[in-house]
Amino acid sequence: MQKLDKLTKRRILFLLTAMFFLGVSATDIYIASLPQMVADFHSTPQTVNLTLSSYSIGIAFGVLFTGELSNRFGRRKVLLWGVSCFSAAAGLITFAPTIWGIIILRVIQSFGCAVILIVPRLILKDCMDEREQVHANGVLLMGLIISPAIAPVLGAYIATYLSWHYCFLFSAIAGFILVAITKKILPETNLERISRIPSLQRYLKGYLSLLKNRIFITLTLIYASGVGAYFAFIGISSYLYIGYLHISPIKYSYVFLGLSAAYLTGNQLMQLLNRKKAPLVNIIGIGVYSTASGVVILIITLFFDNLTVIALLATIGVLLMRVANALINPPTQIKIMSHFHTQSAQALGLNMCIGFSVNSLATYMVTMLPTYPLLSFVLTSGIFIGICLAAYKLNHKIIS
Template identity: 30%
Template sequence: MRRLLILGGLSAFGPLSIDMYLPALPRMAGDFQASDTTVQLTLTAFVVGLAAGQIVAGPLSDSFGRRRPLLAGLGLYIAGSIAAAVSPGVELLIAARSVQALGAAAGIVIARAAVRDLYTGTAMTKFFSLLLLVNGLAPILAPVLGGQLLTFTSWRGVFVVLTAFGALLLGAVAFALPEPLPAERRHPARLGGVLRTYWHLLTDRTFLGYALTAGLNFAALFAYISGSSFALQDVYRLSPQEYSVVFGLNGVGIVLAGQLNGWLVGRFPERTLLRAGLTVSTVAGLATLAATTMRLPLPALLIPLLLMVSCIGIISPNASSLALAGHARTAGSASALLGVLQFAIGGIATPLVGLGGAGTAVPMTAVMAGFGVLALLSFATLAVSPDQRDFRSAAGRR
């Protein structure tokens, strides 16, 4: 339980640091007398820093062990959070968010690599499913917590809370998380070796197939996160309170699906569960597109939307486990590339949703359905099973 809480907290850095301060963006724009677009750069800076930080933290953790880079990353996160809380201008806030993101990236990538160090096979998939119970609650609770904080403090108080969260995890890692990577499994972090490792991963069809499957499915989730507020409130006329209930129920769906996946793993192969999750997600995504295109009543949208979003709880742990399964010696680098692909592909979804303009929910559901179909195609064409890979290798040798 202690290990689960620590690794879950580390992997929740992203949603907590993004979602908790979203309700404060309008106030920040007013305080800094800056445009909404300028203030939104604080979010862009965090996402970019999160991707860049994973690329660096992953190989470092393969070389120096997980604890030292993780402690350094947590120190960076705390420093960035403090700087954000006291920033006198939006430019310094953007810089502080970049530092904060670099530290958060270490927590996310090393938590995933540590799971690979400690577990294999179905045990690894089960633990990834359990992590959803912890970090799956973060995107549900973070906006609510951020909104409540704003009732008695300014937006700076949000960053004070994030500072305290980072300090709590720093203490937990320092005193309660043993080093999961033995010294004999480490290797030097030379630039040439790191680049060769990343090239090997990018040319490994099995890893790339599962990583793209996870990334494309993550992009569908990004489309939902970026577009659902406008689609459900502006088009379907939900109140902010009603929208928060829908958003929360979908988040609960992810958590429950993750726990169902943990129960099913071992009874069914991970590939079978992943295929089922992708199939249901794709069908549900097409149903949401049909509902918005045909202007069907709201329940016709909300039911398949809940199904599609919930499938993240099945797709994510199985795709992550299968992607990392064959890379024990380079788990940090593999975890980093897995995370970067998710955020890079997911980042494409937000502007695509915006291209359709306001006053319609079709762009959101079209992007969700499109990425869902691409995720299923990636799985079917690239993500070969171990048996298929062995067969093809043997055929090549003949």
Template identity: 30%
Template sequence: MNSDTRPLPQFAHAPLLLLIIAFLMMQPLSTDLYLASLPTLSSDFKVPLSTVQLTLSLFVIGFGSAQLVIGPLSDRYGRRPVLLWGLALYAVGSVLCGLAPSIELLILARFLQAVGCCSAVMIARAIVRDAYDPVHSVKVIARASTWLSLAPLLAPILGSYLQVAFGWRAAFAVHTLLSVSLLLLTFLRLPETNLHKNPGATNFAGLSHSFRLVLGSREFWAYALPGALSYGSIFAFISGASIVLIQVLHVPTAYFGYCFAIGVSGYLSGTLVCRRLLSRLGATATFRIGSAISLGAGTLFLAAVLAGFAHWSVMVAAMFLTLSAHGINFPIGQSGAVSPFPRQAGTAAGLMGALSMLVAFIVGSIVGATHNGTLYPLGLVVCALGLSIFAATRLLAPAEAAA
């Protein structure tokens, strides 16, 4: 293992990087595996697409709000017990999703899934801060993100075939198998990494102090806000791609996964570029480059739409560029938002995640509400987010970095 991604000596016996990658993969697998099924859910349950999109929006709300609780809980009681309970909840939610007889129960079960998924993703970020040298944590996140990119790359393809062969319930059977496997692996192999438990992390005074400390830090916002906006830019495609590609651009359901995977391969490319740029230029310069790519991707997408290019290749190219930028921006945003807070790592990771989910919820709601059978609303949303990411990295940069 590269020395930059080797855990501290007391954790060298555990497969931490493998577990971190698996935990982070749960979020894209929870959304991307059933994207090809969204149009079918609408017809099966005889509800409009805006109702079906609540299975994504409520997932985002559950994921985001839970981080405000799970972060402090893991700071007080440790990462391991909170994670075990979260994985168990995810498994229960997955079973309920697969058996749901109505869209209402499916939406509720997705909320439960989200809370469980949140524990895995948020605690994975906190483990990076616990178990690795802070100087190397951004490289750990970047390396994990490279492997993480395989999930959104392969999940839509698998999901498309599952939908065609078995129907929408098959995706949630896969979720169940995944969570039960990770629950067993966590129980057997994950040590407790929080060596500085904070008994006051969950009382009002402790929460208030931690929240003020993190939210009052310019450095937190300098990384968390661009990172959250970057997540919002990819969520625009997560929430809108299947509807636009299948219903507007008439891509067959069986081929949707390939289109989505080509676009998502940009994320893999972005994480590889991120790792190389970090070694050569450092985090600040790399962040500025990633945000410039976000702006370029959004601008080119909107320009192509305004020029009348209504073709699946336009969507795929826009996704590729946007996710390439996200592969650069998000690892830096995650690490930079958490690294300054060794004793509030869970809280900082939770706030970063909650902010990302808030932006994603807003973006998803706008995409669903403005869909009019064309590419124009999606083009406008992605362009506006690219501009916001570009501006945030420059206006919020710490004074020494901006100088």
């Protein structure tokens, strides 16, 4: 383990948390601008939403190999390249003349985000003991809670008073600042690099064995479909609130403050149940039924014509989904790592890969009926939650 003093560890943790926030915010910051991008590029919601889907699918594949790259070439070097790649792509998006140029650049940006999601956790493992890691990872993951609260509001103001292009410029500048700080304060923490990256055949063999395992498939389906339903909201929400419900971009962005509070509430409930020694499968079950309740409320919105009532019920439904994400995500991934102890890194990587792939699919599927955003959202989220509920009901004894 790399021995560092407390002050250096604190600085590194602050730096890595800022990177986490930056990577997650890359979608949240321009979410309110999707309808305007459709208009600016004379495009369609389906095409513009590929900027979301391509980002998720790029992360899905990037997380499979990022860890091994840092094992071979070092954490510091891979992290610097990753954040630089992320920032350069964001800067180029600012000046991209076509929507397809943005989509390609978003794929490049996503590879940088994959590094940001994986390498900081490995750096913490390199320089901290288990007790320190628990605390540090809790701080690190605050980026996942804070970003959806702050980034959409910040992006809505930037887009309203400047232009959506400046949302990407903001990400680029912030990213390059973090690159400069990283060069100055982050030492190399991987003192035992591998001599060569394992063969692709070895990777594929391990992934294939996981895909044949019913426990892995069940836990991953529950996790991925639950998050996929929420990402359906991410993909359609701006068209629903701004275009259909005629809510201003700034007021729409405030919905994400509530969603962050909902996730934090679910996280606190999960920790309370865990302290009371509730079985993880029961905690997951509460999350599954919570997200199913959210879909039921969304279905009810279809029977109302009043836009205020629709906005209220739709928001309540999504808040329940977000609470459910906090109850489902950590327990499913913990059970995966515990059950597949000797393959924990591969199992978690494949789990995240499938999750981000489903997110990509959800953000694309939800725009299939662009003139009926509410119906499209209800149908898409209903499909994913149906899968989530079926996977749990049919296999909850197996994953106990």
